[in-house]
Amino acid sequence: MEHQGVLAVISGFSGAGKGTVMKALLEGYDQYALSISATTREPRPGEENGREYFFVSEPEFEEMIEKGALIEYARYVNHYYGTPRAYVESKLAEGKDVLLEIEIQGALKVKEQFPEALLVFLVPPSAAELKERLSGRGTETEEVIEKRLKRAAEEAEGMASYEYILVNDKVEDCTARLHALIQSQHYRTSACRELIRRMEEELKELTKKA
Amino acid sequence: MEHQGVLAVISGFSGAGKGTVMKALLEGYDQYALSISATTREPRPGEENGREYFFVSEPEFEEMIEKGALIEYARYVNHYYGTPRAYVESKLAEGKDVLLEIEIQGALKVKEQFPEALLVFLVPPSAAELKERLSGRGTETEEVIEKRLKRAAEEAEGMASYEYILVNDKVEDCTARLHALIQSQHYRTSACRELIRRMEEELKELTKKA
Numbered sequence: 001m002e003h004q005g006v007l008a009v010i011s012g013f014s015g016a017g018k019g020t021v022m023k024a025l026l027e028g029y030d031q032y033a034l035s036i037s038a039t040t041r042e043p044r045p046g047e048e049n050g051r052e053y054f055f056v057s058e059p060e061f062e063e064m065i066e067k068g069a070l071i072e073y074a075r076y077v078n079h080y081y082g083t084p085r086a087y088v089e090s091k092l093a094e095g096k097d098v099l100l101e102i103e104i105q106g107a108l109k110v111k112e113q114f115p116e117a118l119l120v121f122l123v124p125p126s127a128a129e130l131k132e133r134l135s136g137r138g139t140e141t142e143e144v145i146e147k148r149l150k151r152a153a154e155e156a157e158g159m160a161s162y163e164y165i166l167v168n169d170k171v172e173d174c175t176a177r178l179h180a181l182i183q184s185q186h187y188r189t190s191a192c193r194e195l196i197r198r199m200e201e202e203l204k205e206l207t208k209k210a
Numbered sequence: 211m212e213h214q215g216v217l218a219v220i221s222g223f224s225g226a227g228k229g230t231v232m233k234a235l236l237e238g239y240d241q242y243a244l245s246i247s248a249t250t251r252e253p254r255p256g257e258e259n260g261r262e263y264f265f266v267s268e269p270e271f272e273e274m275i276e277k278g279a280l281i282e283y284a285r286y287v288n289h290y291y292g293t294p295r296a297y298v299e300s301k302l303a304e305g306k307d308v309l310l311e312i313e314i315q316g317a318l319k320v321k322e323q324f325p326e327a328l329l330v331f332l333v334p335p336s337a338a339e340l341k342e343r344l345s346g347r348g349t350e351t352e353e354v355i356e357k358r359l360k361r362a363a364e365e366a367e368g369m370a371s372y373e374y375i376l377v378n379d380k381v382e383d384c385t386a387r388l389h390a391l392i393q394s395q396h397y398r399t400s401a402c403r404e405l406i407r408r409m410e411e412e413l414k415e416l417t418k419k420a
Contacts, residue, residue: 123405127412146417153413156406164394165402177397180390184374187391192375195333196366202337203363207356 005033005092006185007114008178009100009107012122013152015133017168021122022099024175033091035100038064041079054084072102072109083110097182104158118185120178121162125169127152215243215302216395217324218388219310219317222332223362225344227378231332232309234385235392243301245310248274251289264294282312282319293320307392314368328395330388331372335379337362 012018025032038054040061049055056064061080064070073082083100091098100110111117124130130152134145159165164181168174185191222228235242248264250271259265266274271290274280283292293310301308310320321327334340340362344355369375374391378384395401 121399123409127409127416130413131416149413150417153410153417156410156413159406159409160399162399164397165399165405166397167405177394181394181397184387184391184394187374187376187387189331189370189372189375195375195377196369199333199337199369200363200366203340203359203366206337206341207360207363 003095003186004191005095006097006182007092007117008097008182009102009110009117009119010122011102011104011107013130013155014148015130016122016124017171018101018122020171021168021175021178022101024171025099025179031097033096033098035083035088035098037081038084039079039081071113072106074106104155108161116190118182119162120164120166121159122166122168125167213305213396214401215305216307216392217302217327218307218392219312219320219327219329220332221312221314221317223340223365224358225340226332226334227381228311228332230381231378231385231388232311234381235309235389241307243306243308245293245298245308247291248294249289249291281323282316284316314365314371318371326400328392329372330374330376331369332376332378335377
């Protein structure tokens with residue numbers, strides 16, 4: 001089957017396990033590529049340029065905006081964050097399925113430019129489980145946890161804008177479901193235009209001879 | 211995850227292997243139910259009422275039409291063929307995924323009434339392979355094979371109306387892909403409204419307490 005890659009946009013509450021599931025996809029299968037954001041914020045200890053983010057200066061980022069080199073971007077707390085277009089487009093052309101972790105406003109902007117993008121929202125099995133996961137990290141204060149839950153409550157209102165909702169109950173199960181879902185997008189009619197064209201032509205040829 | 215069944219409409223050229231793939235799904239997994247058509251034609255030797263078709267009289271069929279008891283129906287060569295609604299709806303409500311083998315006009319009528327129905331078109335790897343399969347059956351005359359190929363050439367023009375195109379190269383592979391595709395439809399946002407509602411409510415409750 002003729003394959004161009006699938007652009008899979010993954011959103012979900014903080015604590016839904018997006019990072020873990022995406023890591024499992026990247027480690028488990030060759031066909032995925034992870035889109036890496038550009039940002040103007042400073043690298044944190046342990047972060048590497050080109051791994052967690054592409055760290056760029058503010059003038060560099062603004063030049064990327066002007067040149068249309070970003071699929072989407074936003075400004076949070078005085079810093080820019082955006083998705084470089086070139087990497088996504090080249091990986092898709094190679095036939096790689098590109099994973100893009102992003103929040104809802106960004107996801108909707110991506111969908112405008114890539115109507116074939118697959119929009120998936122990851123949720124924990126329940127809100128209680130979400131709270132437990134956020135607390136279980138042990139790294140966050142009560143205040144931060146409450147903030148994240150409030151943010152989740154806001155984000156939940158955007159869930160209906162996504163195409164698919166996956167429950168992250170067990171990482172392996174959720175990863176398998178996400179993989180199956182992304183792979184099935186290769187069979188969408190819009191991704192099979194070349195196959196349809198070829199089939200029509202061959203059949204015409206074959207029945208002409210008859 | 212809250213499940214209502216998926217209605218999977220399967221079309222494809224004669225010789226694409228629809229029957230074999232659907233049989234493999236029904237035998238391989240518990241969650242499928244096969245929709246059985248009603249017809250006014252006579253049973254052929256070996257056919258059983260309620261297995262290949264529901265064999266009904268013409269007045270019975272016309273009563274079904276009038277009562278809206280058929281999702282779609284058509285008349286071919288002086289006989290009626292149609293899809294009884296009650297069976298499909300009850301199986302979907304039970305959470306079964308219903309398989310419906312039907313040609314394009316019927317498929318589009320089903321989609322009008324069940325917008326969530328999944329429309330899949332099965333094709334052989336190539337037109338040459340299709341011809342070989344039709345000839346390989348050994349049961350058909352040259353003339354019938356040519357007729358089927360011409361019909362396939364016509365049907366190919368309708369392929370773009372389907373949502374997914376699956377290539378039936380190897381039965382096991384095609385069956386696995388179709389299974390994954392149908393199962394992924396359970397995670398469509400429209401099938402997860404109850405989950406979204408519950409999540410929103412739980413999050414609201416949890417952040418209210420804070």
